[in-house]
Amino acid sequence: MSRVLGMQQSTLPFRYLGINLFKGRNRPLYYMHLLEKVEARLQGWQWKLLSPGGRLVLIKHVISSIPLFTASSVLLPKQTERSLESKFANFFWGMDSGRPKRHWISWRNLCLPEAEGGLGVRSLATIQQSSSAKLLFNLLRGGSLWSDFMDAAYINGSHTTTSLTWKRMQQARDFVDQHIQITEEAVIWTLAPLGDFTTATAYEALRPKSWCQLVFRLHLETRNPLEDLNIYVEVASSIPALP
Incomplete structure (x- = not known):
């Protein structure tokens, strides 16, 4: 049938219309092509004289768009999600002697809107x-x-x-x-x-909310005691634990 129809015969897993088709466990191995595409982009930019603002624009509009089609079709494994966002963060903060520089702010906080202290990067998990x-x-x-x-x-x-x-x-x-x-x-x-x-x-x-926005909602937007209680829970869970 494959000869008559001119179609290639294959076995699972294989890629069809950009999505890996597989049977069984959803393995990070099936999404290595996403990491390779991102890495190929980054290699071309890594040594260019890019300001932090320039890196941010490239993250928002170029490399963060690479996994979107796959993520909308298949739920990416947590390991793949973390690997992608780690590459985004390393590119944003830059490299020094081949090693990533210190990340002064967590990626989760960078994904907050600018009005809440972030940079408006989209969270892949969200x-x-x-x-x-x-x-x-x-x-x-x-x-x-x-x-x-x-x-x-x-x-x-x-x-x-x-x-x-x-x-x-x-x-x-x-x-x-x-x-x-x-x-x-x-x-x-x-x-x-x-x-x-x-x-x-x-x-x-x-999306994740900053505790400042939750407090604002608590005082200015709610009048229902049950809604107040729900927002108090959100605030408590979003404030980092003290060492």
Whole structure:
């Protein structure tokens, strides 16, 4: 059949449309091509006379975009996620005698908006959470061949095993349930004015918050005691522990 159709025959794992298809455990080995692409970019820039602002622009608009397509399709392993962000951070702070310079601020804090003391770099972990929420929203909204298949397989079907895509959508279940309104006509995303899901609104709701912003919300934006308690918990979890 491969000869008649002119198609190449292969075995798992292999890459199709830029995504590695595999069976079994989601291994960091399947995403080495992302690290290699980032490293190839960095090697061309590492010895150029770039200011910190120039490095920041390249991180925001070039190298941080390399894993986005894969991250929106498949949940990257934590090891791959940490390796990518480590490369981003090393490039931003620079090298000295072949070794990374000291990182004066954690990558998590650099991912905060500028108004909260960060540099507005997008967090890869939050991007993946937003993509998981988008998949679940699209499933609940329906109207596509993919949603019909997932509904038949995992909601109304009797699949004994679950895919990695289904598992990542279930991880976003609580967040999506908090921000949707289901009517007879449509599924509405309450964070967006027009009711359509946007990754930007999901990212803003999911991203790490600085404790300063949480205190501001506590004093100026809430009047409900339960909401106050929830924000107190967020503040307590976001303030670094004293040594």
